[in-house]
């Protein structure tokens with residue numbers, strides 16, 4: 072069941088929590104609402120659910136306007152951050168609760184309910200815990216039970232509000248993978264709220280980045296990371312290295328640092344954004360840039376080596392980060408305290424007050440220059 076959010080606005084007193092939000096949520100996909108605290112994610116989720124009314128705009132499920140439908144009639148499953156399991160009911164009874172509470176005409180027979188609960192227990196991989204009470208479960212197990220309970224009535228749509236927010240990092244990661252696998256098997260249309268970019272990028276088919284009650288950008292995780300359309304999305308999604316300077320003679324210049332630019336008007340302020348994986352390190356300046364940096368720290372993080380560097384002879388508000396493979400690290404052998412030069416591969420240039428960046432690919436530019444010589 073697809074969801075259409077059509078020009079939704081919501082004020083609380085004088086405060087605008089949602090400002091004319093329009094959005095398409097494709098059927099069968101997992102969509103993340105990602106944004107900083109207070110950006111309006113939960114408010115939007117509650118309006119989709121029918122737990123909150125909007126001041127203007129419409130919500131459509133599969134093309135039908137449900138804006139006036141009561142939450143009970145929207146056929147939605149919910150999972151919240153704090154497992155709202157009933158303490159006095161067993162796991163099986165918790166899962167059966169939604170079915171038992173259906174009006175008599177819609178309620179399945181007792182054997183059917185038992186069978187459906189057994190199937191859901193299999194699905195969440197906890198059949199052996201059917202008779203336990205919530206107090207006897209771990210946080211991760213409680214969230215799986217909450218999910219089974221939400222799915223018991225076979226909702227068309229599943230809404231999750233920071234479902235793994237209260238769990239520790241390892242359990243979060245396991246549950247993410249598990250939810251993704253479950254989703255791939257059952258294909259419900261799901262929206263989940265998170266302020267954790269890693270979670271959004273890892274789990275979802277589509278990410279909606281929100282800021283101050285507005286949608287900043289919608290894209291697949293890879294598209295969003297590769298092509299952020301605004302400074303906000305850049306800053307919010309992973310680390311970014313910035314050279315802020317002035318354009319002079321086909322170069323962006325600041326102090327001892329410069330980067331060559333294709334055709335940009337002189338004497339404008341500009342900022343160049345570079346992701347850690349879009350930069351390499353060399354012992355000498357390269358043809359397209361001189362970006363001297365001193366190595367401050369080297370950390371081995373899983374499959375990657377992360378190098379933190381401080382500008383030398385120029386300035387940056389934040390430390391620079393460059394990621395390299397272990398093989399590359401062994402080959403180059405950089406050490407703390409040494410002076411190195413960043414070699415930009417791809418960068419994103421914001422000129423003056425432009426909201427959208429222009430992407431520059433130096434490998435391509437250098438190759439083109441070389442072949443035209």
Ligand SMILES: Nc1ncnc2c1ncn2[C@@H]1O[C@H](COP(=O)(O)OP(=O)(O)OP(=O)(O)O)[C@@H](O)[C@H]1O
Pocket residue numbers: 083084086088106107108109110111112113114115266
């Ligand atoms: N019932 C309410 N009354 C007044 N203000 C509210 C109400 N609900 C939300 N707000 C305000 O609306 C804004 C958006 O809140 P919302 O909970 O949607 O943000 P969020 O992005 O989900 O944030 P978080 O990640 O912290 O949960 C916030 O500034 C919040 O204080």
